[in-house]
Amino acid sequence: TILVSEELTPAMLGEVPTDKLRAMVSVKGSSNSHVAILARAMGIPTVMGAVDLPYAQLDGKDLIVDGYRGLLFSNPNDELREQYNAIYEEEQALAEDLEGLIHQPAETLDGHRIPLWVNTGLITDALRSRDRGAEGVGLYRTEVPFMMKDRFPSESEQQEIYREQLETFSPDPVTMRTLDIGGDKALTYFPINEANPFLGWRGIRVTLDHPEIFLVQVRAMMKASEGLNNLRIMLPMVSNVSEVDTALHLIYRAHVETLEEGFNVEMPQVGVMIEVPAAVYQISDLAQRVDFLSVGSNDLTQYLLAVDRNNPRVADLYQAFHPGVLQALKRIVDEARAEGKPVSVCGELAGNPMGAVLLMAMGYDCLSMNATNLPKVKSVLRGISREWAENLLNEVITMESGEVIASTLQLMLEKAGFGRIIGPNVGA
Structure with missing residues (x-):
């Protein structure tokens, strides 16, 4: 599940099981707001301040959320999926490397x-x-x-x-x-x-x-x-x-x-x-x-x-x-x-x-x-x-x-x- 809302709140984080929550997007707020900080603590990619996003139209659509660059892709093609899968796998490999510390x-x-x-x-x-x-x-x-x-x-x-x-x-x-x-x-x-x-x-x-x-x-x-x-x-x-x-x-x-x-x-x-x-x-x-x-x-x-x-x-x-x-x-x-x-x-x-x-x-x-x-x-x-x-x-x-x-x-x-x-x- 990717949680998309006009305004994310800390209470929402507790409503979705953490093993199901993959990313979050909010029309209001910024990357420095309280809920964004909580999301980072949980390791959840988050995009804040997506002004003018037609969030109500995204229900059920395939999305890619890039929390590093603040980007949101709707209905991504195969090439984009492969590109982000590679980034994800690289992140996982880095995390495994760091586990030794x-x-x-x-x-x-x-x-x-x-x-x-x-x-x-x-x-x-x-x-x-x-x-x-x-x-x-x-x-x-x-x-x-x-x-x-x-x-x-x-x-x-x-x-x-x-x-x-x-x-x-x-x-x-x-x-x-x-x-x-x-x-x-x-x-x-x-x-x-x-x-x-x-x-x-x-x-x-x-x-x-x-x-x-x-x-x-x-x-x-x-x-x-x-x-x-x-x-x-x-x-x-x-x-x-x-x-x-x-x-x-x-x-x-x-x-x-x-x-x-x-x-x-x-x-x-x-x-x-x-x-x-x-x-x-x-x-x-x-x-x-x-x-x-x-x-x-x-x-x-x-x-x-x-x-x-x-x-x-x-x-x-x-x-x-x-x-x-x-x-x-x-x-x-x-x-x-x-x-x-x-x-x-x-x-x-x-x-x-x-x-x-x-x-x-x-x-x-x-x-x-x-x-x-x-x-x-x-x-x-x-x-x-x-x-x-x-x-x-x-x-x-x-x-x-x-x-x-x-x-x-x-x-x-x-x-x-x-x-x-x-x-x-x-x-x-």
Whole structure:
């Protein structure tokens, strides 16, 4: 089945059995929207923003979906089928070649080791991630189970869902992001209607305005971690220190309440997501309050460039390798290190082999990505030295065009023998 819709939603992903879902096409949205990111995590080729597509006329037709180039072919001839079958077989062969790296560490030729974690949302993500050699979860999207229901899940229901994730990765860490709704992540039973949702009521802003939702969720996370103690809690969309102070107060309260109910749980580590530009300039103050920091590069890029990542009309302006984005990423890691706090990246940039090379060179402690890309990133990092990566970073960080930076990265990695791996991922 190829799922074609005017607008794909995360809930739709749960309606089609994963063994039947081969590809997805959406008239609305872009390759950087939330549902596209989830689809990539599941390894499903997806085309977003197919504006003016007569989607209602495609039912029952044979289609080819090229998720790399954003192309859709209707009623393909035999020649085109053979061409894409060859590409598919090449992809499968590459995946088989990379399977040999599953139990190998992501360690550079000169001995620098960097843990590779995964971003998950569904339990199927978690199971696939374990098969790909993930060493932990850098981002568990707790809003995904909320999107699958027609009401807020109860504390016990949440506890059961979280326990499954924590057990799957135990003893490795699982970083659970508190409920991050708003923007392009809506709950049908909790509508948020705003003229500009990406600058509105979303992330930590919603849950701090509804502490009862926040407390139920945090208690469920803590109860689920009993006996495992591999839980880390992460706060999304933080824009000032007072939000962190309030959230920490509620988390400590939830811990006390959990202990009073008879659960023997440790206080988990708490961190913040850096995805709002204001937070980039408060790294020192934020780092003094929490145990770790993690950069959400998707939203940070969106806000730095003032580009709605769901809008196909401006999708070309969303450049992951924009000089301003790279400068911000370097500033974040430098200031976090000055405070002695670990910092990771859990956005799509970490799962792009070219981006992973730059982030490692900048000094990030950990990279978290979709399970599909993890073997590719590991292969590239194991085939270069950190010194080579640092020299490459020094070369591109002074360039003034994101397109030139992306082209340079592609050229250098192809010269280093990774053309087959980075393939069609340019600028993704």
